[in-house]
Amino acid sequence: MKYGICQKAKNNGIYNGDSYLLLEKELEDLVVIADGLGSGELAFNASQKAMEVVRTYQSIPLQEIIFNCHNGLKGTRGAVMSLCRITKSQNRLSYIGIGNITLQIIETDKIVRPPSMWGMVGHVLTRFKTFDLSYKKGDWAAFYSDSIRPDFDFRPYITQFGDPQSVAEAVLSDLTPVKDDFTLIMINF
Numbered sequence: 222m223k224y225g226i227c228q229k230a231k232n233n234g235i236y237n238g239d240s241y242l243l244l245e246k247e248l249e250d251l252v253v254i255a256d257g258l259g260s261g262e263l264a265f266n267a268s269q270k271a272m273e274v275v276r277t278y279q280s281i282p283l284q285e286i287i288f289n290c291h292n293g294l295k296g297t298r299g300a301v302m303s304l305c306r307i308t309k310s311q312n313r314l315s316y317i318g319i320g321n322i323t324l325q326i327i328e329t330d331k332i333v334r335p336p337s338m339w340g341m342v343g344h345v346l347t348r349f350k351t352f353d354l355s356y357k358k359g360d361w362a363a364f365y366s367d368s369i370r371p372d373f374d375f376r377p378y379i380t381q382f383g384d385p386q387s388v389a390e391a392v393l394s395d396l397t398p399v400k401d402d403f404t405l406i407m408i409n410f
């Protein structure tokens with residue numbers, strides 16, 4: 222399993238309001254993106270706070286991590302977030318997305334895009350659920366913030382570039398100048 226990651230701040234800014242975390246362990250990986258509301262330093266602070274909370278609570282169920290983030294982000298701008306726990310021995314992943322943020326699982330014959338729940342972590346959190354999904358070796362996944370359209374087609378990039386870091390860099394290059402803070406995590410399972 223291989224990861225590729227690219228980030229870029231809107232307008233070449235100093236602060237990217239998006240933050241991400243990739244915690245790779247022997248049995249499970251945890252992948253997280255938070256997009257702080259708005260942009261600039263306050264958005265950065267909110268999404269960094271989310272990463273701090275996730276680090277602290279990384280081993281508990283995803284729903285409980287979200288609740289802890291919701292409490293921890295009170296008093297900040299708030300953030301939309303996606304969390305994914307990948308259980309490598311079972312080729313399964315569980316996913317929660319809150320707000321305008323996307324996961325695509327790209328298989329040879331189809332693309333699976335589990336829906337995000339409405340809300341803003343730190344401000345409004347209503348009902349949400351965890352999606353349990355499976356993948357096969359060789360499948361791809363793309364996690365990203367809303368600088369990339371939810372239905373963006375990564376397949377031509379995968380075909381052309383083949384490894385996750387090159388794919389992420391090529392997508393960023395094509396979307397530059399980015400209209401919003403950009404974060405893309407590509408995974409080749």
Ligand SMILES: [Mn+2]
Pocket residue numbers: 256366367368401402
């Ligand atoms: Mn954004």
